[in-house]
Amino acid sequence: MIEQIREKAKELLASGEVKVVIGYENGGLPETTRPVFITSPDEVDRLVWNKYCYANLATFLWRKEVSSLGKPAIVAKGCDVKAIVVLIQESQIKREDVVILGVTCTGVGDPPLSKCPICDVNTPREYDCLFGEEIPPKTDINKFADVDEFEKKSPEERWEFWEEQLSKCVKCYACRQVCPMCYCEICIADKNQPQWIETSSHTRGNYHWNLVRAWHLAGRCVDCLECERVCPVDIPLSLVNRRLAKSVKARFGYEPGYDTEAPPPFTDFKPQDPEEFIK
Amino acid sequence: MSRIGVFVCHCGENIARMVDVTRVAEETAKLPGVAVSVDYRYMCSDPGQNMIKEAIREHKLDGVVVAACSPQMHEPTFRAAVVEGGLNPYLCEMANIREHCSWVHTDKELATQKAIDLVRIMVEKVGKNQELFPIKVPVTKRALVIGGGIAGIQAALDIASGGHEVVLVEREPSIGGNMARLSETFPTLDCSQCILTPRMVEVDRDPRITLYTYAEVEEVGGFVGNFKVKIRQKAKSVIADLCNGCGDCWNKCPQKKIPSEFDAGLGYRTAIYVPFPQAVPNTPVIDRERCTKFLKDKCGICEKVCTLNAIDYTMEDEIIEVEVGAIVVATGYDLFSVGKDQPNEQWTGYGEYNYDAYPDVIDGIQFERLLSASGPTQGEIRRPSDGKEPKSVVFIACVGSRDPEKGLEYCSKICCMYIAKHAMLYKHKVHDGQPYVFYMDIRAGGKNYEEFVRRAIEEDGVLYIRGRVSKIYKDGEQLVVVGADTLSDSQVQVRADLVVLATAIVPHRDAYELAQKIGFGCGSQGFFSEAHPKLRPVETNTAGIYLAGACQAPKDIPDAVAQAGAAASKVQLLFSSDELEREPIIASVNEATCVHCRNCIRVCPYSAITDKEIKDKKGNLIKMVAEVNEGLCLGCGACVAACPSKSIQLAGFNDEQVFAEITALGSG
Numbered sequence: 001m002i003e004q005i006r007e008k009a010k011e012l013l014a015s016g017e018v019k020v021v022i023g024y025e026n027g028g029l030p031e032t033t034r035p036v037f038i039t040s041p042d043e044v045d046r047l048v049w050n051k052y053c054y055a056n057l058a059t060f061l062w063r064k065e066v067s068s069l070g071k072p073a074i075v076a077k078g079c080d081v082k083a084i085v086v087l088i089q090e091s092q093i094k095r096e097d098v099v100i101l102g103v104t105c106t107g108v109g110d111p112p113l114s115k116c117p118i119c120d121v122n123t124p125r126e127y128d129c130l131f132g133e134e135i136p137p138k139t140d141i142n143k144f145a146d147v148d149e150f151e152k153k154s155p156e157e158r159w160e161f162w163e164e165q166l167s168k169c170v171k172c173y174a175c176r177q178v179c180p181m182c183y184c185e186i187c188i189a190d191k192n193q194p195q196w197i198e199t200s201s202h203t204r205g206n207y208h209w210n211l212v213r214a215w216h217l218a219g220r221c222v223d224c225l226e227c228e229r230v231c232p233v234d235i236p237l238s239l240v241n242r243r244l245a246k247s248v249k250a251r252f253g254y255e256p257g258y259d260t261e262a263p264p265p266f267t268d269f270k271p272q273d274p275e276e277f278i279k
Numbered sequence: 280m281s282r283i284g285v286f287v288c289h290c291g292e293n294i295a296r297m298v299d300v301t302r303v304a305e306e307t308a309k310l311p312g313v314a315v316s317v318d319y320r321y322m323c324s325d326p327g328q329n330m331i332k333e334a335i336r337e338h339k340l341d342g343v344v345v346a347a348c349s350p351q352m353h354e355p356t357f358r359a360a361v362v363e364g365g366l367n368p369y370l371c372e373m374a375n376i377r378e379h380c381s382w383v384h385t386d387k388e389l390a391t392q393k394a395i396d397l398v399r400i401m402v403e404k405v406g407k408n409q410e411l412f413p414i415k416v417p418v419t420k421r422a423l424v425i426g427g428g429i430a431g432i433q434a435a436l437d438i439a440s441g442g443h444e445v446v447l448v449e450r451e452p453s454i455g456g457n458m459a460r461l462s463e464t465f466p467t468l469d470c471s472q473c474i475l476t477p478r479m480v481e482v483d484r485d486p487r488i489t490l491y492t493y494a495e496v497e498e499v500g501g502f503v504g505n506f507k508v509k510i511r512q513k514a515k516s517v518i519a520d521l522c523n524g525c526g527d528c529w530n531k532c533p534q535k536k537i538p539s540e541f542d543a544g545l546g547y548r549t550a551i552y553v554p555f556p557q558a559v560p561n562t563p564v565i566d567r568e569r570c571t572k573f574l575k576d577k578c579g580i581c582e583k584v585c586t587l588n589a590i591d592y593t594m595e596d597e598i599i600e601v602e603v604g605a606i607v608v609a610t611g612y613d614l615f616s617v618g619k620d621q622p623n624e625q626w627t628g629y630g631e632y633n634y635d636a637y638p639d640v641i642d643g644i645q646f647e648r649l650l651s652a653s654g655p656t657q658g659e660i661r662r663p664s665d666g667k668e669p670k671s672v673v674f675i676a677c678v679g680s681r682d683p684e685k686g687l688e689y690c691s692k693i694c695c696m697y698i699a700k701h702a703m704l705y706k707h708k709v710h711d712g713q714p715y716v717f718y719m720d721i722r723a724g725g726k727n728y729e730e731f732v733r734r735a736i737e738e739d740g741v742l743y744i745r746g747r748v749s750k751i752y753k754d755g756e757q758l759v760v761v762g763a764d765t766l767s768d769s770q771v772q773v774r775a776d777l778v779v780l781a782t783a784i785v786p787h788r789d790a791y792e793l794a795q796k797i798g799f800g801c802g803s804q805g806f807f808s809e810a811h812p813k814l815r816p817v818e819t820n821t822a823g824i825y826l827a828g829a830c831q832a833p834k835d836i837p838d839a840v841a842q843a844g845a846a847a848s849k850v851q852l853l854f855s856s857d858e859l860e861r862e863p864i865i866a867s868v869n870e871a872t873c874v875h876c877r878n879c880i881r882v883c884p885y886s887a888i889t890d891k892e893i894k895d896k897k898g899n900l901i902k903m904v905a906e907v908n909e910g911l912c913l914g915c916g917a918c919v920a921a922c923p924s925k926s927i928q929l930a931g932f933n934d935e936q937v938f939a940e941i942t943a944l945g946s947g
């Protein structure tokens with residue numbers, strides 16, 4: 001499969017159709033990979049594809065350093081493609097301005113990450129070229145089983161759990177830096193006139209930050225799990241992300257990342273919308 | 280350090296009863312930045328306002344907080360006072376310690392604490408306020424009137440007489456509305472069409488009025504002074520400029536058995552038709568759902584007989600765009616449907632009156648058509664079933680009105696009067712006939728109205744029975760009306776040849792959709808909402824949109840005409856200046872931090888935000904951002920909440936101001 005990816009990358013670069021191919025290369029340590037930005041057809045052999053290709057490369061699509069190189073092609077797993085779809089919905093990139101090199105995927109990590117058993121996009125939903133055997137989407141999965149389980153706890157238990165978890169946060173903002181959806185040039189967390197979010201990393205400031213992060217991703221997070229993966233203190237960020245995703249699905253029948261034309265639910269309204277919350 | 284003045288109002292006893300206003304003034308005087316804090320019995324009075332003006336000069340204030348009622352009431356008063364004192368009006372804020380405090384609390388100590396908090400919040404905010412200046416926008420001096428009943432006609436004529444252009448849009452093929460269907464009108468019994476048609480002709484003749492009939496308003500954008508309207512002109516299939524209204528086409532049309540809407544189903548019309556002989560304009564339209572040419576591609580007779588070649592089967596709907604500065608809505612009423620099929624699940628209707636089953640049970644408008652000289656019986660009273668003259672007629676009041684069990688709780692206001700009229704006119708035509716009226720009580724509160732009802736009872740011998748009707752059943756050729764007589768406490772049965780139901784007046788069937796489309800309020804019953812029931816009865820809550828006639832509440836003709844005149848004069852007032860001043864409370868985008876997610880563009884209910892390209896000197900695109908159109912933004916703040924990067928600020932409510940308010944609350 002990697003041979004075909006390299007070949008396609010070479011062809012795209014040589015013809016000038018794209019100026020950069022965003023993909024993975026081997027990392028410094030065994031069983032790791034890192035993002036690579038190939039700009040010359042001679043370098044395509046650096047590209048690799050294996051189960052350690054964790055990173056969601058969609059996050060590079062809108063970064064100035066990359067977008068200034070010219071039109072990109074991007075190696076993308078199903079979950080990464082969902083992020084690209086949201087970026088298209090939110091007008092961060094135009095569909096015609098990116099070549100998606102979709103790869104079918106049975107899971108990353110060893111053992112696979114928690115997102116992989118509940119994944120329904122083993123074959124990406126949107127791509128220009130597809131690499132690997134098509135895998136039919138799983139149907140009998142419950143994406144929210146752990147959320148449902150967690151909700152059975154009492155409010156006090158949940159509060160205690162989150163207090164303990166969030167007290168660990170060191171406000172490194174790695175979760176934000178890695179997230180493809182966190183494309184604001186100046187994040188609200190960095191604004192200081194006024195300072196909406198406390199900068200110190202005691203628990204109250206951590207609540208501010210983590211609530212805002214989760215809320216800003218409601219209806220947008222595609223559960224690529226990158227934030228949770230990079231968090232140096234292992235906060236289960238996906239649990240809160242998916243708690244919101246569950247509500248969005250129940251309320252609006254909407255899941256982000258599947259339809260480039262769908263209006264994002266929190267910025268879509270009709271005058272006839274029920275306003276049952278206003279009594 | 281700011282120099283803020285705090286002015287605490289007693290509002291007579293309204294605030295002082297529940298809030299210790301003196302303590303509020305004393306406590307808030309100690310706040311940092313407060314230069315002076317006083318209380319007074321009526322801050323809105325002249326002496327109260329003078330206190331503010333003098334304090335501004337004496338203490339060199341740079342901000343004012345008036346702790347009083349809702350800004351809805353007196354913000355303009357105090358802003359004006361502050362201007363006279365020499366400050367920018369937007370350096371004045373109100374803390375609402377009446378509606379938000381004294382009126383809703385019962386514990387004086389706690390209410391006083393809360394009042395102090397509310398003032399402290401506004402003191403913090405006003406310290407961050409900036410001077411703002413009104414935005415000037417031009418006024419398009421052309422009005423749109425929607426609905427061509429008597430109210431719409433009156434409004435259009437009055438506005439045109441004031442020298443302004445008017446666009447009048449009527450859904451039906453002719454203007455005239457319900458008044459055109461009436462026979463004679465209470466309380467003077469003058470012929471409805473005789474007084475209405477001259478006004479219709481005036482509309483047609485007035486060069487300042489552009490009339491679109493068989494048309495509907497499709498879309499309204501913009502704002503007061505600058506509305507952009509799309510009108511759908513439905514295809515009439517007749518070229519108005521060629522047609523002279525000779526009538527050859529409708530006389531020859533073979534489709535002759537279509538129930539006439541105008542005659543409320545008692546008469547017939549053809550597929551190409553004008554609704555009534557005096558129609559304005561006198562151009563017919565083809566009802567494409569009934570015309571053989573459109574249904575089966577046969578016939579085509581009208582085209583053949585028209586010597587002026589005015590028939591055009593290929594005509595298509597047309598969208599007409601107009602710009603107007605003001606809108607008068609005059610879409611009138613419908614009648615409550617009596618039968619079992621109700622448009623609304625809360626209404627059960629009156630199945631026991633057998634309106635659907637017995638042709639001789641009719642509603643008031645149908646009786647008007649029987650009375651009318653231009654009606655299906657040329658004004659002779661003949662009952663629908665067999666064409667015989669009814670010798671006994673029962674009129675039933677309040678069918679649907681004042682009956683929340685089955686219909687609506689409100690009083691339809693005009694029925695008592697038209698029942699008296701109906702009974703009287705019936706007696707004038709059928710001298711040996713006997714009219715009966717079942718009623719709950721008689722509401723005749725208008726000039727000469729009580730006298731009119733008395734005349735019906737005393738001179739024309741109408742028999743009034745006070746009570747409700749429980750059922751109507753058929754016995755031979757007659758109907759038996761079973762009801763109560765609550766004055767003699769007995770059950771009565773009246774044998775009738777014809778029964779007329781005074782059904783409730785309800786809003787036009789698609790009134791709600793229209794209100795949504797244009798953007799103004801509707802009450803729970805669907806009648807359009809005025810801005811204030813007493814003080815602003817013809818305005819809606821949306822600036823530049825006014826109401827006239829029965830679309831706002833059941834009304835008789837004099838009331839509808841009076842309101843139309845009032846709406847027209849409001850429009851003239853608006854058109855009396857070339858520019859409008861708009862509040863500078865509008866949004867603006869920080870282009871440096873905007874990431875063009877387009878959230879704001881999607882949420883703005885007024886389509887005030889658009890995409891903007893930022894280019895370098897050579898014309899290369901640097902980035903896309905959002906941009907607010909000052910003329911369109913109404914300052915609702917939806918975009919501010921939707922912006923993830925906090926790149927939009929609302930003047931007068933910017934982040935620093937709101938943040939100051941929140942932290943002030945937390946620091947109490």
Ligand SMILES: Cc1cc2nc3c(=O)[nH]c(=O)nc-3n(C[C@H](O)[C@H](O)[C@H](O)COP(=O)(O)OP(=O)(O)OC[C@H]3O[C@@H](n4cnc5c(N)ncnc54)[C@H](O)[C@@H]3O)c2cc1C
Binds near residue numbers: 431465611700787
């Ligand atoms: C049986 C009966 C007898 C009456 N007798 C009397 C009487 O004797 N004396 C008296 O003073 N009053 C009488 N009235 C009351 C009288 O009919 C009303 O007061 C009057 O017709 C109200 O006029 P209007 O212009 O407000 O509404 P309407 O006459 O209802 O006119 C509204 C117009 O708007 C049009 N329209 C509606 N929606 C739209 C839309 N979306 N776009 C474009 N056009 C639209 C309609 O087609 C209609 O032409 C009687 C009423 C009834 C039911």
Ligand code: SF4
Binds near residue numbers: 077117119
């Ligand atoms: S979530 Fe699906 S596409 Fe993404 S890594 Fe796991 S299995 Fe692959």
Ligand code: SF4
Binds near residue numbers: 222226227
């Ligand atoms: S919030 Fe985390 S899981 Fe969701 S899209 Fe961003 S990085 Fe991926």
Ligand code: SF4
Binds near residue numbers: 235
């Ligand atoms: S990555 Fe983890 S520690 Fe760092 S800011 Fe995010 S939640 Fe906090």
Ligand code: SF4
Binds near residue numbers: 868869873875878
């Ligand atoms: S919501 Fe904010 S960031 Fe997004 S386009 Fe509008 S101003 Fe820009």
Ligand code: SF4
Binds near residue numbers: 882885888914
């Ligand atoms: S405040 Fe924002 S959303 Fe509201 S009208 Fe103005 S631009 Fe539109």
